[in-house]
Amino acid sequence: MTTPRPPEAAGDDASSRGTPVGRRVVLAMAGLGAVGIVTGSALANRVSSVAASLPSSVSGLIPGLGGFRFYSVTPTEPDISPAAYQLSVGGLVDRPATLRMADLEALPQTTLVETFQCVTGWTVPGVHWQGVALPDLLAHVGIQRGAKAVLFTSLDGTYTESLTLSQAMRRDVIVATQMLGGPVSRSHGGPVRLYVAPMYGYKSIKWLGQIVVSDRVVPGYWENLGYAVDAWIGDSNGYTGGHAG
Ligand SMILES: Nc1nc2c(c(=O)[nH]1)N[C@H]1C(S)=C(S)[C@@H](COP(=O)(O)O)O[C@H]1N2
Numbered sequence: 336m337t338t339p340r341p342p343e344a345a346g347d348d349a350s351s352r353g354t355p356v357g358r359r360v361v362l363a364m365a366g367l368g369a370v371g372i373v374t375g376s377a378l379a380n381r382v383s384s385v386a387a388s389l390p391s392s393v394s395g396l397i398p399g400l401g402g403f404r405f406y407s408v409t410p411t412e413p414d415i416s417p418a419a420y421q422l423s424v425g426g427l428v429d430r431p432a433t434l435r436m437a438d439l440e441a442l443p444q445t446t447l448v449e450t451f452q453c454v455t456g457w458t459v460p461g462v463h464w465q466g467v468a469l470p471d472l473l474a475h476v477g478i479q480r481g482a483k484a485v486l487f488t489s490l491d492g493t494y495t496e497s498l499t500l501s502q503a504m505r506r507d508v509i510v511a512t513q514m515l516g517g518p519v520s521r522s523h524g525g526p527v528r529l530y531v532a533p534m535y536g537y538k539s540i541k542w543l544g545q546i547v548v549s550d551r552v553v554p555g556y557w558e559n560l561g562y563a564v565d566a567w568i569g570d571s572n573g574y575t576g577g578h579a580g
């Protein structure tokens with residue numbers, strides 16, 4: 336893969352973030368020239384970030400990663416306890432709602448086991464997910480006439496995503512409360528993240544805070560930097576323009 340330029344060498348802010356691995360990954364790669372320096376949970380994010388720059392044959396050998404790289408485009412990850420968590424659902428719906436963990440857990444549960452695939456090339460086979468299928472959640476609030484898309488906002492204050500309504504009605508798109516057989520960890524976007532099984536990982540927004548049913552798709556964070564809005568796995572590398580780093 337290509338090596339993203341370090342931020343200080345970049346001509347503008349967007350170009351330094353031109354591939355969906357995030358600013359922190361770029362910073363980590365600029366600061367750490369070698370891998371295998373550190374392992375252990377305290378530095379797992381950093382190790383993961385460095386590993387993101389490696390061929391999967393190498394990074395797969397680094398212990399403790401479980402195959403995933405932890406990505407965040409913001410410098411700090413939201414820290415929300417399950418007890419405090421709230422998901423707001425609004426827009427073109429009949430019954431706008433604020434759903435807490437118990438509300439999500441009381442809705443019909445869907446489980447999936449799928450390969451997770453980042454557009455940059457790494458994959459994790461056999462990942463177990465559980466949560467509320469998005470069509471079930473949308474049925475709970477009631478979709479109004481004129482609805483054509485569903486918009487998602489992260490509690491990190493920066494990351495956004497969206498799906499067309501027909502994409503959002505797939506049963507393999509879930510508002511996940513569990514991942515890898517337990518609660519979604521903080522670094523994986525817990526307490527609640529989206530999982531869009533048929534699309535590249537950048538659609539699976541972490542620290543999900545808000546869902547808005549809308550009359551139009553609004554391109555998300557990476558899509559504003561050139562990645563495909565329709566991010567079907569296998570269609571392409573998802574990248575359609577701009578600076579790839
Ligand atoms: N809020 C937020 N969600 C995000 C991202 C991010 O940086 N911030 N990165 C995306 C990308 S590019 C991928 S591949 C996956 C990675 O999920 P993980 O960090 O749990 O491995 O999260 C996606 N969701």
Ligand SMILES: [Mo]
Binds near residue numbers: 355356406453454536
């Ligand atoms: Mo990704």
